[in-house]
Amino acid sequence: MPGDCIFTMAAGCVHLSGPLCSQVVASVDALLFDCDGVLWKGESPIPGAVQLINRLQERGKRVFFLTNNSTKSRQMYGEKLRGLGFEARPEQVFGTAPCAALYLRQEARLQGSVYLIGGAALRGELQAQGIACSGSGSGPEHTSGPMHDWAAEPLDPAVGAVLVGFDEHFTYMKLCRAARYLRNPACIFLATNTDTLLPLEGGGIPGTGCLVKAVEAAANRTAHVIGKPSTFMFECMVKEHGVDLNRTIMVGDRLDTDILMGSNCGLRTILTLTGVSTLEEVRAHQESDASDRHKLVPNYYVDSIADLLPALD
Numbered sequence: 004m005p006g007d008c009i010f011t012m013a014a015g016c017v018h019l020s021g022p023l024c025s026q027v028v029a030s031v032d033a034l035l036f037d038c039d040g041v042l043w044k045g046e047s048p049i050p051g052a053v054q055l056i057n058r059l060q061e062r063g064k065r066v067f068f069l070t071n072n073s074t075k076s077r078q079m080y081g082e083k084l085r086g087l088g089f090e091a092r093p094e095q096v097f098g099t100a101p102c103a104a105l106y107l108r109q110e111a112r113l114q115g116s117v118y119l120i121g122g123a124a125l126r127g128e129l130q131a132q133g134i135a136c137s138g139s140g141s142g143p144e145h146t147s148g149p150m151h152d153w154a155a156e157p158l159d160p161a162v163g164a165v166l167v168g169f170d171e172h173f174t175y176m177k178l179c180r181a182a183r184y185l186r187n188p189a190c191i192f193l194a195t196n197t198d199t200l201l202p203l204e205g206g207g208i209p210g211t212g213c214l215v216k217a218v219e220a221a222a223n224r225t226a227h228v229i230g231k232p233s234t235f236m237f238e239c240m241v242k243e244h245g246v247d248l249n250r251t252i253m254v255g256d257r258l259d260t261d262i263l264m265g266s267n268c269g270l271r272t273i274l275t276l277t278g279v280s281t282l283e284e285v286r287a288h289q290e291s292d293a294s295d296r297h298k299l300v301p302n303y304y305v306d307s308i309a310d311l312l313p314a315l316d
Contacts, residue, residue: 116163126139139170
C-alpha cells in the first residue's frame with residue numbers, strides 16, 4: 004500500500020496519520036484545497052471528501068478552493084461544489100479565470116481589450132471586470148483564403164493583451180493572430196496555467212499548457228502565468244480574506260502545481276495520492292542534487308483526504 008512506503012531520504016513527505024495528523028490539523032486555521040483529483044474525479048466526489056470539507060468548517064476551520072481550471076467561473080464552481088454536497092460559497096473559490104481578469108485590471112492596468120484564447124467562463128470573468136475581448140469560441144476564427152492573406156489580415160488596434168486559457172476551439176488561425184499581436188512588445192502575454200494534462204475519468208487529455216507552449220513558440224515570448232505554481236491566486240485570496248501564513252496548509256494532488264505553489268508561498272503542504280502525482284516522483288525529487296526540485300517535495304502525504312477525518316473526531 005502507498006501508506007506503507009518508507010523513504011530513505013530525510014526531509015519531507017511524512018505519512019500523515021494517527022496523533023501526527025491530529026496535531027497538524029489542530030495547528031491550522033485555514034486549509035487550501037485543489038479540486039480535480041483531490042475533492043472529485045470528473046463528476047464523482049472522492050469518497051469521504053464531502054464529509055471532510057463540511058466537518059472542517061463545522062469545526063471552525065476556514066476552507067478555500069484553488070483551481071487552475073479556467074473553464075468555470077467562481078459562480079459555476081460554487082454550484083458544482085454544492086451540487087456534489089460540499090458546503091461552499093463562490094467567494095471561497097479562487098480560479099485562474101477570475102484571477103486572470105483581476106490581474107489584467109488591477110495589476111497590469113490594461114487599457115485596451117484582450118485577444119482571448121479561451122472559453123465562455125473566462126470571457127465572462129473578463130467582462131465582469133469591464134474588459135472587452137475577442138477571439139473566444141468557435142466564432143469566425145477560420146483558415147480560409149490564400150495562406151499569404153493570413154499574415155496580412157487586419158488586427159484590432161485596441162488589443163493590449165493576449166490571454167491563453169483552455170480552448171476546445173483552438174485553431175491555427177487563433178495561433179497566427181495571437182503571435183501577430185504579441186509581436187508588439189507592449190502587448191501583455193498572459194496564461195491561466197501551464198498544466199499539460201487535463202485529468203478526466205478514464206484518462207486525460209492535453210491541457211492548457213499545450214496551447215500555451217504553442218503560442219510561446221510562435222511568438223518567441225514567455226507568458227506570465229496566473230495559476231499554480233505562481234503565487235498570484237494565493238495573493239488574491241489573502242487580499243480578499245486574510246489568512247495567517249503560519250496557520251495555513253495547502254492540499255493537492257500535483258507536485259508541480261499544488262505543492263510547488265505551497266512551497267513558493269511558504270506554506271506547509273499535503274500531497275494526496277488520489278490524483279496525478281505519485282510517491283515515486285516524490286522520491287526522485289528528494290534524491291535529486293538539484294535544490295529547486297526539493298521545493299516539489301510535500302511536507303506530508305495521505306492516500307486520500309478522507310484520511311484526515313479521524314483528526315476531527
